[in-house]
Amino acid sequence: MNVAVSLRLNAARTGFQVFFPYSDVTLRTALLAAGVGYEAAARGYVLPATSEAVAPLRQVCQRLNVPLHVPVVPALATEPPPPTAHEVLLSRYCQFIALKRYSPQTLKNYRGAFQLFLTHHAPRLPLELSKQDVLDYLAGRVAAGISEAYQNLLINAIKFYYEQLEGQPRQYYEVPRPKRPLQNPKLLAKEEVKALLQGTHNLKHRAMLMLAYGLGLRLSEVLALTPADIDAKRMALYVRGGKGKKDRNLPLPEILLLLLREQFRQFRPTTFLFEGAQPGEPYSARSLQQVVKQAAERAAIRRPISLHMLRHSYATHLLEGGTDIRMIQDLLGHASIKTTEIYTHVAQRTRIASPLDELGL
Template structure:
């Protein structure tokens, strides 16, 4: 069944509340691309109540083949001023990202970075800037102490505008990039994982943590699972649309199937395998991270622990057990073997014994 978008004019008459199934990622992307925004106070997405924003949303829905309901409303009490050139450019930038089918998180990150770039140079527009001016902007942001990851985000967001939106050649904007720090993955020992899982009594919480460790799933992959992704006959679990929009089939541990069945019987999820307080909506990513932290505290693990550490632990423990690194690459869904090879730096069986141990001291 296709998702349906419906708009409802708020009492302020300046915004529409946008209603759609939370699980429809394409719809969220279309709403953000049309100029919408998430408001925590409204507990949902809002769209400016003007004809241009509605027209952009209609166009995005038409591209996606999705129905949209827009109520017949009288003229707004206060006519909104026309968008500035920078605002119009930002709207076109976001619409282009949404039509490229980038994820809502990518759209949010790029929009924020590009909006800061526009505001810094206002009223001048990016096409009026020289390459040294753009480099000066990046150097100024680096001087404020931003991280290497955020510096790369700024570069990517600006490059996207010049190369994708304005169709400039790729060599138009060649900029130096920071060297990424080579950090070993943080992981848990098998004994720590066992204590963490045994100390989690809540059925839903324990099932999510066991999936993350038992199959090396990312946080988003755990939350996106549906009951149909479990094939009990083949003892397989299907991960759909993982990182890089790649699918993969994983062997389901026999010890996990009874737990997943009991979790389903107890909570009766509507759409997702793990749902939050509202039926049909996925469990919150922030809540799942809190579950991990609380479980680590009960297990007596004092250092910071995240769900992704369970994925790192899964890969490292497989490597220590003798699993071929190419197989681990396939199980993790890595595009490059170089990404998987980071686990050779921490796996105990690949470490060279120190001659100190031979001295008998």
């Protein structure tokens, strides 16, 4: 006969019924010595459902080489240690970001960067550090080979704690920032965009790509759209909570309205305009980027492209077509005209003709 001890939680969830071979005198004696008792009302042997009561039972069963079966009970879970001062601070930091309604991606990025900062200086807390400590930390990270973009993220995450959460003077924690490289936006020619769209036959995929190019939408803006954001009477698309929490109304081309209607009839989304396999859940960003990659392969575009390149192409092609740059700024939702002016570096109509063209070679 297989000898084992089993515990079963009672209806009140305050104690265990203990089951074991009663005829095994050695085991019965050991269990009684470990705190197991007989209770007439329960018609059997019982034990309190606490970790303190179960611990001697475990020792007895281990000593006698008898299996002990204990159900999963919250009351028996190991009491977690109290949070450390750094964990409390990190939780407070994240809560403050959430209360300020920053995007989930910003929360994730800031949390990761600030947690590294805390871990590096443990057990000291940030308010115990000097400005030079912060500068030394950043210098060490730069020496380790972090990118300029990540250096800026670290600075922003650290400054957010001192200036926003703790209300420290801004100038005290001012730290040098890397000079951003002046890179022109990567874009597609009109012929490439046409090939990209014509080779995409899935209605949902094609509609998302056409929104990115036809209205200059960001990836997050495409995925956040709902059917209510389409105003067919005014031929407008309402973009809610774009970057910087800015809303904007965009003119909706008729060809795109018809495609969106057809896409809606075919896929019948319940919440978002573009949904994945689960109804009510938005299409994933990774899947959309994969759609772009596959469309580029079908269009024989050999260089790497992303959805954001369609937005760059939209702005550049508008500028080349004579649209005022201030209008393009509004359409893109840029806070500063300087951000929009980068497209003047790649627009064909702003380029000066080379004298080589006049040689007739």
